[in-house]
Amino acid sequence: MxxxxxxxxxxxxxxxxxxxxxxxxxxxxxxxxxxxxxxxxxxxxxxxxxxxxxxxxxxxxxxxxxxxxxxxxxxxxxxxxxxxxxxxxxxxxxxxxxxxxxxxxxxxxxxxxxxxxxxxxxxxxxxxxxxxxxxxxxxxxxxxxxxxxxxxxxxxxxxxxxxxxxCAGVTVFAPLKRYGAGPGKKVGVIGIGGLGHLAIQFANALGAETYAISHSDKKKADAEAMGAKGFVSSGDKESTNSHNSFFDLIICTSYQEGMPLQEVYLPLLKPFGNMVVVGLPNSGVPAGGWALLGKSITGSLIGxxxxxxxxxxxxxxxxxxxxxxxxxxxxxxxxxxxxxxxxxxxxxxxxx
Ligand SMILES: [Zn+2]
Ligand SMILES: [Zn+2]
Incomplete structure (x- = not known):
């Protein structure tokens, strides 16, 4: 040729x-x-x-x-x-x-x-x-x-x-695998976009019980069609409180400055749970204090x-x-x- x-x-x-x-x-x-x-x-x-x-x-x-x-x-x-x-x-x-x-x-x-x-x-x-x-x-x-x-x-x-x-697929697949997404595990995916919609599907495919976490209900029907078993509205206190200490693993696909990491997301993790940030925050991830005790935050780069x-x-x-x-x-x-x-x-x- x-x-x-x-x-x-x-x-x-x-x-x-x-x-x-x-x-x-x-x-x-x-x-x-x-x-x-x-x-x-x-x-x-x-x-x-x-x-x-x-x-x-x-x-x-x-x-x-x-x-x-x-x-x-x-x-x-x-x-x-x-x-x-x-x-x-x-x-x-x-x-x-x-x-x-x-x-x-x-x-x-x-x-x-x-x-x-x-x-x-x-x-x-x-x-x-x-x-x-x-x-x-x-x-x-x-x-x-x-x-x-x-x-x-x-x-x-x-x-x-x-x-x-x-790119998008392996960026979420690699940390899902590395941090044990599988049968008996609950996985939350923050953000339903290019990365998030693949994260929901891959977490499911690996056998985990998968939830979408989003600030509004707009994409709830889509998330369910992707295989999410449940939906957490991050702007709704009742919704977040009922998922306190709930997830083994959270994949954060939409890191934004000022997002409620300490107040909302970290409390969703079980003790010794992992939160993986796959976006690239411009000015680092602010976390510490009580919210971080027993929890891990990590990053991940493609696959x-x-x-x-x-x-x-x-x-x-x-x-x-x-x-x-x-x-x-x-x-x-x-x-x-x-x-x-x-x-x-x-x-x-x-x-x-
Ligand atoms: Zn890319
Ligand atoms: Zn080398």
Missing amino acids: SVPTQFAGQAAMQKQDEEAFDLKQYSYTPREFTEEDVVIKVECCGICGSDLHTITCGWMEHKNFPLIVGHEIVGKVVKAGKNTKHQVGDRIGFGAQCGSCMKCENCKNHNENYCVGGMTGTYNGATGSDVQPYTQGGYADYYQGPGHFAVKIPDGIESIVAAPML SPKELEEMFDVAVKHNVKTWVETRPMSEATQAVQDMHHGKARYRYVLTN
Whole structure:
């Protein structure tokens, strides 16, 4: 199969204004191909909140423009290096990580996402190449990356359903597994959005009794359709009081400054329960005092290639499905704008 020498996609040509996103068609020459790499012809790519944060420099200022974002990428292999496990024709997916040192203790123990040298992002990550000094992502026709970080998409799952699992899915699946979501356990999921709607389904799939925790009842019917057994209205004292010391594990998918962590969320945990924050708080998590006694708060960052494989096994076995709305790749700007305005129910996927 022939691979073009230039890849093209929808790029942020400069730092974006979040009220006026403007992505433009842009071509670039991919960095030198190595025997560790694969090239995929992109079928589809999910839109992740990180994409928006990166092109608006919301997390940090950077100069890597023009930049094509997108790290929930599914496509067929059109070129495979000798040292990868993938073959031409395989349908595979890349998530948020496309590099690590491969030598440290974490890399050797299938925790590449916690590499001591830091991880290389699927986009906006340093490549060390003069041809293309930073990685370009999946809002594009082709993507090239190390095969080690790509996983095979099982036959039982559609590409548009699989794509958002590569970041949003594994971000919640990994801590659910790590902190014991399973039979006999009660799991609460704060926030019903891109991450939360997958967290509810995966917690259920792992055998836990799952509850949605949301500030309003607006998404209650959706949460139940996703498999939530119960619903806690975080703004309603009666609702929260009746779930005091109730959960073994809470996954917080929508960390917001000033949210009632001490007053409302921590008391929902049983003694020795864990609360996992999977959003990225800008100014840390304020917690302490009486509310924290006997409770743990921790963070979690995406998932490793091994966890991606485990997640897809569970997804196929238990029919976990991302709720998606597709948009043509050429309409990325509008889709990103709609995502910013919270219109996704619950994930946009761009298709070629
Ligand atoms: Zn992401
Ligand atoms: Zn490492």
